[in-house]
Amino acid sequence: MKEIIKIAWKNVWRNKKRSVTVVVAVILGISAGIFACGVMQGWVEQRIDAVIYIENGRIKLYNPDFLNNEEINNVIPNKEAVEHFLNKETVIKAFSERVKLMAMATTSRGSTSLMLQGINIDDEKKVSKLYTCLLQGTYFEEETSRPVLISDKTAEQLRIKNYVLTTEILDSLENTASIPNTVIASLRSIENIRFESENKMKKEISSLLDRKDVSKYGFDVLKMSEQYRLRSKIVFTFTDKQGELVNQIYKVCGVYKTANIMYDQSNAFVLKSDLSTIAGLNEGEIHETGIILRENANEENVQSAIKKAFPELSVLTWKELSPDASLVSEYMSIYLFIFVGIILFALAFGIINTMLMAILERTKELGMLMAIGMNRKRVFSMIMLETVFLTMAGAVAGMLAGWLLIQVTGMTGLNFSSFVDGFEAMGWAAIVYPTIDLFFFFGITVLVIVTGVLSSIIPARKALSLNPVEAIRMNN
Amino acid sequence: MNVIEVENLVKAYTDLALEVVAVDHVNLTVKKGEFTAIVGPSGSGKTTLLNMIGGLDKPTSGTIRVNNKDITQLNSKELINFRLHNIGFIFQSYNLIPVLTAKENVSFIMEMQGENRKTVDERVSEILTAVGLGDRMNSRPNQLSGGQQQRVAVARAMASRPQFIIADEPTANLDSKTTEKLLDLMEELNEKENITFLFSTHDQRVVNKARRIVVLEDGKVVEDNENIKQ
Known part of the structure; x- marks a missing residue:
């Protein structure tokens, strides 16, 4: 086998120009494919990160009626027991309780409807990274009466x-x-x-x-x-617990912006204590609990445990709350492998063509080798190894180039700000940080080898079909 | 001792519905160490006969025994193995592997036979020195002249000490001086290593060197002159 490996490797470089052309094509194809996959994976991971650490948490608890009708009275039942349970569970890293009211926000220049969320700052910071998305102002750090944190989109709508x-x-x-x-x-x-x-x-x-x-x-x-216009006044109008319309003035303390315009334009944040008081809610009445779990904790297991303890609650994971992100996350590897598969499929044609040319040029030599006693297994192995070497020579360099490109852009980020509205309307970040995991790299290596082996079948069969007597007689 | 025994060998082709008999009931016996030339005009069946004796082509009828083994009964896999271990081939256009050095071209066949590294290295060095290329072992075919390439081909055919060597028009691409040298070399190796040589040739210079001349015409042996030189 050693001699077959040696001759196969040397044969790859017999026609340097042709082999280099194929290798360059493989490098470009694989590196571009891997980089594109890195961008996609980066986007998906950023989206999931935003879904978990800004929009939802890993698990959310509701009164089931609140999901059908976001009514002020649909508060979480038995809240103290739930709190006690969550504090006791070691896999739960933190949780934050929220009061949520549909409200109309109005300024002298504009108005919009949104979900007003009453939060406890210290708890919320443990669960949500929204405080890292500030454009201007503070995250409730200023001593202002009734502060509100609004999004850039809401500020635009309210002409602030x-x-x-x-x-x-x-x-x-x-x-x-x-x-x-x-x-x-x-x-x-x-x-x-x-x-x-x-x-x-x-x-x-x-x-x-x-x-x-x-x-x-x-x-x-x-x-x-x-x-x-920080400290601008916004009037929020909502229905209180008694069913009365309430108007309350809040002052803008900060403006945030996430990668999801839909989320931004429908959420504003105030202090839970302020909102509960004005809405007439009692001390322990809340509408939602957002939960963050420890690393490696299985959210389905935690969900089952909470459901078992509190069957009267709706316990939803981020996958159920954002099925789009969940779907993309779940099928991401399949998408990426299909994408790379298409690239490799196209490259395989180039490789097959090159190898068929090589065999055509070496018909006489192959005839001689079979005549002097090279058996079918050795002929097949030689052609297969040549094809795999040709493929791998480009693939290794292409994978390295793709990986380097991902490492560099993963630090600098890729700015798609020119298309910002389109991306952010779908919840995808305009600045993406490409990333790729090792499993995917391992998968690509296997795919490349498989492509090389499969691409070798047609040329190898062509070589095996040669009749040594006729091949030796050929004038090439 | 007979190395090759050919009995009633026939090879017929059908070409445009016409049956062409390339080899017609040939009987031939070749003894160990013979230096035999098969001569005849173009189309007389020389190459077809050698191809069948070399196990590259199947006869229509008749038998070929090499060391008493009927090779016409072997399947294609057994034939490949038989060729690897029993026959050396020298072709008209050298047919060396261009990406390998002279040494690698010669050692390649021994490596396929499964010989160990030490044996291969010793034999390759010995045979290349014997053909006068001891100082060109690391040259590639394109760095060698036609005569030198054919000498590498001779070394390759002889390296594994086969039962016999089949040489199909080995001097057809060489000039007179190179042909002379190559024939002297093959004759010397034939005597020294007692390896049987079977040529097909048009070349009178090869005929002159042969110790036995078999003349073919229309696929039939019409003359068989043994012990010409003795």
Whole structure:
């Protein structure tokens, strides 16, 4: 076998130009495929991370009626016992109790409906990473009466967001966004002028800069000019426990932005103590409990345990609360393998073609080898090894290139901000950090070897079909 | 001692519905150590006869016994194994493996036979030195002249000390001087190693060197001159 391996390896490099072309094609195909898979996996992991650590937690508890009708009276029954149970369970890392009311938010300039969530800051911070998504302001850290945390989207809808290029922003543009001085000089004419909408600001920037500069720097300038009127007053209107409409004024303490516009535009946060009091809820009355589990804890097992202890509750995992993310997560490996499979399938044709050419060119030599006593097994092994070597030479380099690309972009992130609205409307981040796991790499290695072996079957069969007497007579 | 015994050998083809008899009831016996040339005009059946004796082609009828073993009864797998261990081949156009060195081309067949490394190295060095290429062992075929390549092919055929060597027009691509040298070499190796040689040739220079000449015409043996040189 050793001699077959040696000759197969040397045969790969017999026609260097052709082999290098195939190897480069394999490198490009595999590296692009792996990188694309890395981007997809990064996106999915970021989405799941957001679903668990911002939107849902791993498990949520409800009064079953609240899921059908988000009515103020549908509070979690037997809350003290539930609390006691959750505190006792070692696999539960933290939980946060929330009061949730559908409310109408109104300012002098706009209005929108949303879910007003009353939270306990310390508990919520253990369960949700929303406090890391702040654009401006604080996460209830300012001493303000009735603070509210709203999203960027809600700020837009309530016209709390506006656009202004302050002197400080203009001075910093050169360093922070690498914008040339000539462009900054042109923008000075709108220094400290406040625009109420993005469109008005865009229009003004377009009139000051030429088209090339607008497409190159417009997006950055617009983002830098975003300002929120912190401490603006918002009137929230909702129905209290007695069924009466209640109006309450809150002051904006901060603005957040997640990768999910749908979530952003339907959620605002206030202190639980404020909301409960105004809504007429008693001390222990809550609508939802978000739960985070310890590493490696099985959420289905915990779900079953809670269900068993409290059959009157709806106990839902993040997979049930966000079936879209769950579906993508569950079938992600299959998607990725199908994707890589398609690439390898296409590459296999190139490899088969190259090997058939190689066999055609070496008909006489193969005839001689069979004549002097190389058996079918050895001929097959030689052609198979040549094909596998040719495939693997490109695949190893391609996998390495793909992995390096993922490592680099995994640190820097890939910015798809130009398509931000489209992505975020579906809950997917505009800046993605590609990642890939070892299992997938191992899977690809197996797939590449399988592709090499399968691609070798047709050329090897072609070689085996040669008649040594006729092959030796050929003039090639 | 007879190495090859051919009895009533027939090879017929059907070409455009016409039956062509390439080898017609040939009887031939080759003794150990013979240096035999099979001559005849083009289409006389020389190569077909050698292919059948070499186990590359199946006869229509008749028997071929090599060391008393009827090779016409062997299946294709057994024939490949038989060729590997019993026959050396020298082809008209050398047919060396271009990616291997002279040494590797020669050792390759012994490695397939399962010989150990030490035996292979010793024999390859010995045979390449014997064919005058002791200093070109690490050269690739494209770094050797035609004559040198054919000498590597001779070394490859002889390396495993086969029962006999079949050489189909071995000098057809060589000039006179190189042919002369190669024939001297093969004659010397034949005498020294007592290996049986069976040539097919048009080349008068090869005929002149042969100790036995079998003349074929229309697939039939029409002349068999033994012990020409003695």
